[in-house]
Amino acid sequence: xxxxxxxMGRDEGHxxxxxxxxxxLISFLALTLFFIIPPPSGLSHNGxxxxxxxxxxxxxxxxxxxxxxxxxxxxxxxxxxxxxxAAEDVFHSFGNQAVFFLIGVFILAAAIEKHGxxxxxxxxxxxxxxxxxRMFTFGIMISSAFLSFIMPTHGVAALLLxxxxxxxxxxxxxPKQSNFGKVSMLAVAYGCSIGSLxxxxxxxxxxxxxxxxxxxxxxxxxxxxxxxxMPVVFIAxxxxxVILQVVxxxxxxxxxxxxxxxxxxxxxxxxxxxxxxxxxAILSVTVLLWVFFSSPxxxxxxxxxxxxxxxxxxxxxxxxxxxxxxxxxxxxxLYGGAITLGVGMNNTGAGAWIAxxxxxxxxxxxxxxxxxxxxxxxILTNVMSNVxxxxxxxxxxxxxxxxxxxxSPLLSSMVVxxxxxxxxxxxxxxxxxxxxYSSGYFSTRDLMKxxxxxxxxxxxxxxxxxxxYWRGVLGI
Amino acid sequence: xxxKILLPxxxxxxxxxxMRRGVFLAEKFGSSIKILYIIEEKTLEKADRISDIxxxxxxxxxxxxxxxxxxxSVADRIVFEDAKKFFDGKGIQFDGKVIKGEFSDVIxxxxxRERYDLILMGFEKGCLLHYRILENSDIPIWIESAAEGREVxxxxxxxxxxxxxxxxxxxxxxxxxGWELRMLYVVDTQxxxxxxxxxxxxGRKSEEELIxxxxxxLEEMTRNGIKASMVKGILEKETIKAAKKIGAGLVVVxxxxxxxxxxxxxxxxxxxxxxxxxxxxxxxxx
Numbered sequence: 108x109x110x111x112x113x114x115m116g117r118d119e120g121h122x123x124x125x126x127x128x129x130x131x132l133i134s135f136l137a138l139t140l141f142f143i144i145p146p147p148s149g150l151s152h153n154g155x156x157x158x159x160x161x162x163x164x165x166x167x168x169x170x171x172x173x174x175x176x177x178x179x180x181x182x183x184x185x186x187x188x189x190x191x192x193a194a195e196d197v198f199h200s201f202g203n204q205a206v207f208f209l210i211g212v213f214i215l216a217a218a219i220e221k222h223g224x225x226x227x228x229x230x231x232x233x234x235x236x237x238x239x240x241r242m243f244t245f246g247i248m249i250s251s252a253f254l255s256f257i258m259p260t261h262g263v264a265a266l267l268l269x270x271x272x273x274x275x276x277x278x279x280x281x282p283k284q285s286n287f288g289k290v291s292m293l294a295v296a297y298g299c300s301i302g303s304l305x306x307x308x309x310x311x312x313x314x315x316x317x318x319x320x321x322x323x324x325x326x327x328x329x330x331x332x333x334x335x336x337m338p339v340v341f342i343a344x345x346x347x348x349v350i351l352q353v354v355x356x357x358x359x360x361x362x363x364x365x366x367x368x369x370x371x372x373x374x375x376x377x378x379x380x381x382x383x384x385x386x387x388a389i390l391s392v393t394v395l396l397w398v399f400f401s402s403p404x405x406x407x408x409x410x411x412x413x414x415x416x417x418x419x420x421x422x423x424x425x426x427x428x429x430x431x432x433x434x435x436x437x438x439x440x441l442y443g444g445a446i447t448l449g450v451g452m453n454n455t456g457a458g459a460w461i462a463x464x465x466x467x468x469x470x471x472x473x474x475x476x477x478x479x480x481x482x483x484x485x486i487l488t489n490v491m492s493n494v495x496x497x498x499x500x501x502x503x504x505x506x507x508x509x510x511x512x513x514x515s516p517l518l519s520s521m522v523v524x525x526x527x528x529x530x531x532x533x534x535x536x537x538x539x540x541x542x543x544y545s546s547g548y549f550s551t552r553d554l555m556k557x558x559x560x561x562x563x564x565x566x567x568x569x570x571x572x573x574x575x576y577w578r579g580v581l582g583i
Numbered sequence: 584x585x586x587k588i589l590l591p592x593x594x595x596x597x598x599x600x601x602m603r604r605g606v607f608l609a610e611k612f613g614s615s616i617k618i619l620y621i622i623e624e625k626t627l628e629k630a631d632r633i634s635d636i637x638x639x640x641x642x643x644x645x646x647x648x649x650x651x652x653x654x655x656s657v658a659d660r661i662v663f664e665d666a667k668k669f670f671d672g673k674g675i676q677f678d679g680k681v682i683k684g685e686f687s688d689v690i691x692x693x694x695x696r697e698r699y700d701l702i703l704m705g706f707e708k709g710c711l712l713h714y715r716i717l718e719n720s721d722i723p724i725w726i727e728s729a730a731e732g733r734e735v736x737x738x739x740x741x742x743x744x745x746x747x748x749x750x751x752x753x754x755x756x757x758x759x760x761g762w763e764l765r766m767l768y769v770v771d772t773q774x775x776x777x778x779x780x781x782x783x784x785x786g787r788k789s790e791e792e793l794i795x796x797x798x799x800x801l802e803e804m805t806r807n808g809i810k811a812s813m814v815k816g817i818l819e820k821e822t823i824k825a826a827k828k829i830g831a832g833l834v835v836v837x838x839x840x841x842x843x844x845x846x847x848x849x850x851x852x853x854x855x856x857x858x859x860x861x862x863x864x865x866x867x868x869x
Binding site for chain 2: 265544547
């Protein structure tokens with residue numbers, strides 16, 4: 108067989124198509140309309156313009172004619188430009204400690220990736236679930252979720268993709284035809300998304316929530332986050348796994364080829380290296396510090412995160428070159444745009460105004476309001492960046508809390524933050540879905556079919572946890 | 584008739600039934616087969632674009648390289664191994680190669696570089712492929728469907744196509760395959776023009792004129808001993824309805840010139856609508 112490979116053609120600049128130009132024009136036109144049309148009663152002119160900036164950002168985040176981080180920058184630029192907030196105030200909200208927490212997390216993740224520690228953990232997990240094809244797919248979900256507790260989900264999806272794909276090839280699973288292939292790859296995508304809810308590390312939206320709540324004077328530690336989110340993860344993982352088994356009944360019975368492939372991959376990795384030991388020790392210490400000492404009276408999340416990162420440099424397990432290679436700085440800009448959007452919406456009263464309009468629709472029923480908030484977030488997170496979705500809805504959630512004595516700001520924020528991770532339906536919903544899709548093992552229709560059921564189940568889970576556990580047991 | 588068949592397989596979708604159809608056609612026509620495994624750049628780029636700011640360029644390239652390796656093992660260990668099983672045992676001559684690129688572009692390059700008589704491929708709605716090749720190829724394209732039809736060929740002619748190649752190829756296919764041939768003439772009520780033998784569209788015509796042209800066509804077919812009937816409606820819908828009614832093993836469609844889209848914004852073409860909605864195999868004769 109002849110093998111012909113074309114050279115990768117990258118970095119040729121981005122050319123806009125007609126649809127891109129149309130989206131950009133529409134987004135600016137939307138903002139202009141908010142400038143021209145007078146605000147409705149009960150909302151200030153600045154609040155009205157802030158909603159205009161929000162609409163502009165939503166259009167750009169959904170259609171993505173420009174990178175989503177650039178939309179983040181645009182949000183920061185537009186606020187002083189249209190006179191909603193002074194430049195100083197806009198950039199002030201960017202200087203939150205959550206930014207440094209994010210940077211530290213990315214440096215830790217870079218060290219894990221550089222030395223292949225995540226690969227070793229994933230293979231170890233998978234080897235524990237080799238009893239049957241069903242258990243194996245459960246193992247994939249558990250591995251994805253666990254790794255997403257300690258590093259950003261996109262890295263986890265990118266790691267598991269080749270591991271799982273090579274196992275599927277060894278098992279001769281035909282792409283898009285084998286249900287075992289579909290379930291395995293969907294388990295990667297969904298396992299990552301669900302795992303990302305578990306700790307503040309899992310996604311920038313979690314850090315964003317912590318940052319916006321900090322601006323409201325509500326400080327959440329690592330442990331507290333886990334206390335709120337872990338029940339959702341522990342219930343969602345087996346539920347979603349069962350749904351996948353029902354939607355795509357497995358056709359394979361044996362798992363011997365997978366076992367052989369995992370053994371081969373473990374063999375190729377060799378024994379654990381000195382650097383892997385150092386990185387896992389630093390990671391364990393950092394996680395322990397986060398769990399026990401990240402509350403404001405001790406060190407806070409960012410300090411611990413940076414201590415962990417510096418230890419990596421002091422022990423020589425990571426270099427600055429590695430940081431340059433593996434730390435996605437763009438996400439910091441997205442985070443910046445998102446947090447200034449949230450703060451701007453709050454300060455101008457725009458969030459509260461939208462929340463009141465929402466309450467007019469949902470009425471005074473606390474359960475209905477929570478459900479409405481979850482569903483709105485899920486819809487939005489499926490069609491745009493989940494950081495963007497959370498940034499859009501957090502101020503509204505806080506507005507709901509302000510107008511509703513039965514709902515605390517913490518409860519409404521956690522509802523939005525966790526629902527923001529439920530992006531299961533489309534390839535574009537989250538990078539984890541796109542990376543898993545590129546394996547070729549499931550179609551967009553499969554994703555839609557499984558994703559819509561999984562979304563409904565997870566909406567029910569978050570709703571139940573919010574009502575029974577957060578409000579009932581924890582009293583938040 | 585089909586001496587050399589091109590069987591393109593995208594990394595997005597492996598249609599095993601197209602491989603089986605390849606065996607069937609190669610046996611009937613004594614064809615040789617060239618398998619083209621296309622590593623879809625588009626899928627990788629899509630994942631890249633969505634990962635955008637979440638992952639660095641270095642990480643994206645690392646993932647791409649890993650994925651390319653996996654696609655190559657799918658090609659080697661699944662597709663080409665299947666091909667050996669399917670073709671070697673039957674003594675069918677075949678060859679294969681792996682190319683990275685965009686599905687339609689790669690096929691277009693390949694048919695410009697070498698002479699082929701047929702493109703045989705599958706179709707998957709739930710993927711990122713655009714299948715532009717359906718509009719851009721002069722070579723007949725056989726879209727193999729998963730559904731098993733009866734040994735009947737449904738040849739579709741209409742006021743929107745030149746109706747030259749469809750009767751000719753359908754008769755030959757029917758003879759070689761030993762399948763029954765049924766001809767359907769559709770008077771399209773959505774686009775009331777007539778397309779001449781050179782493929783040019785006329786001005787607007789009345790329904791009576793279109794029906795009368797259809798009747799003359801039917802008479803000509805009947806003179807040649809072909810069972811033919813006429814319906815009035817929307818070309819793609821009537822084709823799908825008729826294919827379903829007779830359980831056609833193959834639907835032969837010609838180079839229709841139906842106008843699609845409004846104000847320069849293009850919508851789905853007739854061909855795309857047909858492959859998406861028709862459960863039976865289709866042969867597009869361009």
